[in-house]
Amino acid sequence: MSVPISWYLLLAAALFAIGAIGALTRRNGIAIFLSIELMLNAANLTLAAYSRLLGDRAGQMVVFFVLAVAAAEAAVGLALFIGIFRLRRTIDVNRINLLRW
């Protein structure tokens, strides 16, 4: 039995919302990062699903690029966390408010 396309999309939306909640509520920088990855992933899923629905592989291409960008982002982001950790001995975002007014 085939699965309706909207199920994929709804699943993606749910994942996105979960990711969003995580990104907004977690204090651990890396956890926030993970949540963002989750959101990206949800978006990827949506793209793949529409790609499938429309029979157009352009969506897959976008997913590919999202993955690549995610890799870059992870590299830079984690490097930043290492740097911040060296500086502040924590990556709790509540306590690395370096740009606080």
Add this chain to the structure above:
Amino acid sequence: MDALSLLWWIPALPFLGAAVNGLLVRNGQKGLVTFVGLAAPGASMLLGLTAIWQYATGLAPEPLRQAVYSWTVGEMSIDVAFRLDPLSAVMTFVVTVVGFLIHVYSVGYMGREEGYRRYFSFLNLFMGAMLLLVLGSNFLVMFVGWEGVGLCSYLLIGYYFDQEFPPEAGKKAFVVNRIGDFAFLVGMLALFASFGTLEFGEITERVLAAPEIAKAPYVFGLSLAGFVTLCLFIGAMGKSAQIPLYVWLPDAMAGPTPVSALIHAATMVTAGVYMVVRTNVLYQLAPEISLFVAGIGAATAIFAATIGLAQNDIKKVLAYSTVSQLGYMFLAAGVGAYVAAIFHLATHAFFKALLFLGSGSVIHAMGGEQDMQKMGGLRKHLPLTYPTYLIATLAIAGIPPLAGFFSKDEILAGAFAGHHHLIWGVGILTAGLTACYMFRSVYLTFHGSFRGSHEQEHHLHESPKVMTVPLVLLALGAVTAGWIGIPTGLWEMAGFADHNVLHHFLSPVIATLPGVDTGHHLSHSTELLLMLVSVAVALGGWLVAKRLWGGERGLAADRTFAERLPFVQRLLANKYYVDELYDRVIVRPLAGLARGCWKIVDTLLIDGALHVGAFVTELTGDLGRFSTTGNIRNYALYFFAGVLLLFWWMIF
């Protein structure tokens, strides 16, 4: 030698001398300095005398105008031009002769000064500027000279710049003069705007051709002539130290004494008189202003004379005497006796210069002491200075047949003839006062016994030749200068042809306007009576002085006066507190206003508004700053909220 085509060299030579001394010669080369410093005005004097001779003997067209070059272009085309006519000839004569003599005197007087070179440079510069003033063919050149002499006055008053007071006095002189200059400038503007030219000749011609233009109402209910003459007279007030702008002149005595003689007695201060006479055609068209001039002159004359009575500084006495005499000249010009004004100017130049140089000699002998209270009995020590000083005193007091008598008498006659009896009265009173305070100075200085320290007494000595020779020459002038203007009445009464040389010589420059009453027609008997009255008053003044200060009396009269009328004495000694008045009424409020402008308008209002603006900006930023919690999660929330809004907007 055709001196007339070399006219412009007359002012140029002293300028050259000033430049050479100022820029090329070094401090140590005293001989060279002396040579240049004397050669320049000397050559200028020779040139000037030659030119005057050639002019007076009719070798030149009259009046002579020599344009050197064009100063500006276009609508306002003004030439740098010189003019030789009777008036400027008289002035040139006075300036060059008296000036040269004072230069010579200075060699002795200033011989040991450190700033010898500077002094001569400035003095030459002054000569140049003064000659520019008197020889200028238009108001612009005259104004250049006018300001130039002001500058030299400033520099020379402040010659002893390393002391506190002299530069201060120089500044005061310059600033007060500037106040007058401002009016002068406005007058010039009005003239130029109305006539399109600043040439004396052209203006006179046009006014004579169409007096109604000058009489037309201009501003403040004044006619054009009225406005212009008022402005010019205010200028003259500044330069010639008339009430209310006379305050700088007594202070100007801070300069070296020859400077006082040359600038603040003989020449520069008379520039105002010269200008009034120069523009007599306009004054004649503005009788109300003329009367004003006469009134100011009379008031200044008596006012200064009263102050002079109570001064103890010998130079101060002479300074107030100068103010007083200048008042006399304006009195003359105001009542229409222009020739008398110039006459008095010329004679005054000689005897006042002589007085100053004499006092300089005294000061020289006293080692710099100027206080008459410390002098006395000097005639023994200064055998040449005393007689010359006495001659000058007699001259200024109006004792015939010395110079002052004739000129002063002509002024008083003019006032009386113009039915200005009150002014005549003031004049005659002033004459008495003049004789009184001048003889007071003579008695206090030369008579009685010496009141100074022993050291001073020990050093008392007559001045060197280089100083005394000019004194003698000037004394000669003080005696004889009046003879060129022996009144027509006297000649006639004596049955001679009218040999009032000056009168005839100057008459071309005194405009005769139709409908303006210039009739100074006194009967010979009245004239004689007036003469006798004035001589009597002068002698009276002398006698009073002799009674009070003569012989060994010394300062007793002053002390008595101070005890009897302490208030009046203080008032006179403090010059009626005018300086203090000006300070309180004008200077301080103005400074307060300035400070207010700075601190309140600039700093508080304008910058304050600016800073308020900046503060509001900063405050906004400060408030907005709190949104940057530095907490990434908050930013994420804002971001997310934004996404939601965007989402909302896109969908609905």
Add this chain to the structure above:
Amino acid sequence: MELLAFVVFGLAALVSAIVVVAHRSPIHSTLSLVVTLVSTAALFLMLGSPFLAALQVLLYTGAILVLFLFVIMLLNVQRERTGAAARSPFQTWSALIAAFVLAGAVCRLLWDAHGEAVLAPLTEDFVALRNTASLLFRDYLLPFEMVGLLLLVAVVVASWVARRGGADSEEESR
């Protein structure tokens, strides 16, 4: 069969996603994310994109998340503290509400748009790796190269930012 697979992987993805967000230990979160990603990879496979599926596992789980783990262990990140001071109820609740609103709105929209629509069967053409490859290296060559450049830059930047010692970091630490 497909439905079963979807339910299995979808549920796995959801549950693990919740664990990612909810678990206090970053290690567990990361590992849960591995599960989510692998499940998603499976869903990619079902959506006819083995390429993406493989890439997802290779890149995400094989590289990125290992990097995460590496960093977590390197920094020895502990469980989040739970103290009153650390809590920010406003942030939490508004996040929750916003997320739910968003999810609800999106779900509603998607459902309205597609409903029970069923997909056309997969074609060989769509799945073929060769076609994907030609698309990537022909039509999307420029973006591909740009991404390559981006990664290079990212590597350089990352190594610069995380390097030990430098003059700048000393400055910052002051």
Add this chain to the structure above:
Amino acid sequence: MSTSFLDLLLGDTITRFVFFPTVAGLPLLLMRRAPAATVKIYALVVSLVELALIGLFVVGRWGSTGALLARDAVLPWIDLAPLSVVYEVGLDGISLPLVLLTGLLLPIVLLGSWNGIDKHWGGYAFSMLLLTTGILGALVALDLFVFYVFWEVMLIPMYLIIGIWGAERRIYAAVKFFLFTMAGSLLMLIGILWLGWTYGRLTGVWSFRYEDLLRLELPIDQQLWLFGAFAIAFAIKVPMFPVHTWLPDAHVEAPTGGSVILAGILLKLGTYGFLRFALPLFPHAADRLTPWLLALALVGIVYGALVAWVQVDMKKLVAYSSIAHLGFVMLGIMACDLVAWQGALIQMVNHGLSTGALFLLVGMLYERRHTKKFEDFGGLAKPMPWFATVLVFSTLASVGLPALNGFVGEFMILVGTFKAGWRWFAALSTVGVVLAAIYLLKMLQQTIWGPITREENESVPDLGLREALTLAPLCVLMLWIGVAPKPFLEPSRPALAALLEDYRSRCAEPAPDEPLLAPARVSAGSPTFAAGVVDQEAGR
């Protein structure tokens, strides 16, 4: 054959001397390790070459044509239909004196900064050279867009000069300067764009060319707004009364060279702007607002003088005196009389010379004593006779003593103003003459006269050879202009006369209700750049 910018840059053109300083100054930025003397000499040589370039260019064309001296070939710059901006520069009698003054002051400023600037000399010199390009460009621009660009180019180097090489509160002063000027120039930019747009609406093609925009006949309300925008921009630069407060701060904090250029030339751009742009472009508005601007000028004269009087800082005194002097210039410009305009133009130059000299002297004193406060001076004429001489000389020129340059300008301005019917303004502004004497003599009084009150002042060294060389040309010019101003007045007369004639004739006609495009008038369409003058092609 079309001319390229490079052709202009290399040929015997205006463009060459406009851009030469910046191009030649670029190596200065690279000479960071070079010995200081090398850098200084190089910069000085560049400035002298620049002076020679300007001189040769002007001498080659002196009097050859009536109103216009030269104009470079017009180059298209931004060509995005319907927008069209051209690069067009020309030199005429109005800009000529200021161009020459700029060329003259540049080497003087560099020489005057020889020891006073103790850090990044190369950068300082480059800023000066870049500033020169901006100034010259703004002076010769014949396209309003180009003008605006150069106008802004002036801003940044000056900002840096104050902000980097200034005194203690330099940042405050630099920011104040920047904000004031920027605020004004943005208004002007809007005005320029509006003009270009209006022109585009009437013809279909936007244009910012001066000649084109002069043909615009705008309704009075638009004119008032636009004139306001331009006038505020220029008034800030001048600076006129209520917007002047940046100037004292900028001057006090700026290094000597910065002050000299700022007072000497930068301020003149404001008055130049009035004369060149604000009045000819919006004659009716200018005519209507004349009394107000005259009043502001008058207030500036008196106010600047009064405030200068009570200053305790020598440099601030000179700065406030600038406000008063520029007030005279504004008075002359707004009087709209040929004599007044000539006077205003020569007064701009005069002020550049005398105030430039004063700032240099203050700077020299500051180098020796590290203070500018009056209370620290007094009696300096004794140890420094030459310094005192030059100071007195410059001060007198500034006071407006006849036979020195200041008088010429003031007198002509006053005569023109009086003649044009603004008697009261002229009469009252002479108060400024009196006050000038008061505050400037106060300055002399407190610095060089009187007894020496501080021990340090006993042995202050007198002017050195370099300093004398810096001041000598200024003094010579001050005297020359004062004694014989005619050669300095002559070149600008035809240009000013044409401008005035055009202005008057346009004022005589009522303003239209709708924007109109007047036909290009032979003499009036571009008053100063009269037809019949052949473009000076890039020399090839």
Add this chain to the structure above:
Amino acid sequence: MSPETLAALAKMGLWLAFLINVAPIMLWVERRAPAFMQDRLGPNRVGPLGFFQGIADAAKFIFKEDIEPATADRGLYLLAPVLALVPCLTTYLVIPFGPDIEVAGRTMASVVIDSDSGIFVFLALASLGVYSLVLAGWASNNKWSLIGAIRASAQMISYELALTLAVVAALVPAGSLHLGRVVDYQIGERLFGFLPAWGVLVQPIGFLVFLVAMFAETNRLPFDLPEAESELVAGYHTEYGSIRFALFFMGEYMAMAVLSALAATLYFGGWSLPGVDLMQLPGVLPALVGFVILTVKVAIFMFLFVWVRWTFPRFRYDQLMRLGWKVLLPLALANLVYVAALAVGGKL
């Protein structure tokens, strides 16, 4: 069950039978070979030449007491050894072991997953191998373990790049991600007309990079930093014992075997031998013979592993990283460029 499923199960069975035995055999080899090298006996009591020593050890592992550290993260602690087996028990699925064969009238590939993205899948699954190490190290809550885990993750990610790039280069001549095609290419082509077009001959540099990266990926000496006994006791598996340790042990050897199989496939003609045409054989024989050939090649690699282990000393950590990033990666890239140039130039 469908025939496809049956066939797949059969093929997986074949592989599993091989892989299960790798560990005990290697246990023996790892003892006998060094003993031989060091001129001593080694284990020789259990069975002929001590051959059953491996089985004995296995039994010992199974029956030993299962110890858990009290502070361990229990779930992960238990999960880690299991994960160790996941990559090696999945990656073999895409390695071909013989030519296509005909069974019951159907053509069947001698590979479990006959996919276009074969190597892709291999790499994807192999990349998961690091998790077991990392989790083991973390979950043990022991600093030696943790450091080992950190080292493992960094090391494996670093060398995965070089490995992948070498693999990509190796795929270029065949122009396919399907490993079967790669083998086909090596059989079908000849270099200079007589040499088999084995990868090792076409791109020796690539092979070298692959070989080194393979050692690093499997944490074998000289790259066994994660378990460096002289520094970290036993690295990530310090806290593991009995069957759990055995699982790590097995996983390591299986990974070695699978990677060796991949190396053989990419660079040494896979299941083929030059001059031997397996297609001549009937039935399923080509696949079986091919499997044997592959096994032999794997065995040679395995011996190489042992050989190297006892020959080279351990790298220092910074040397390891430098080697990976500054030597291998550029080499791999250069190799890729070189191969790509060959391909573009039509020389392949």
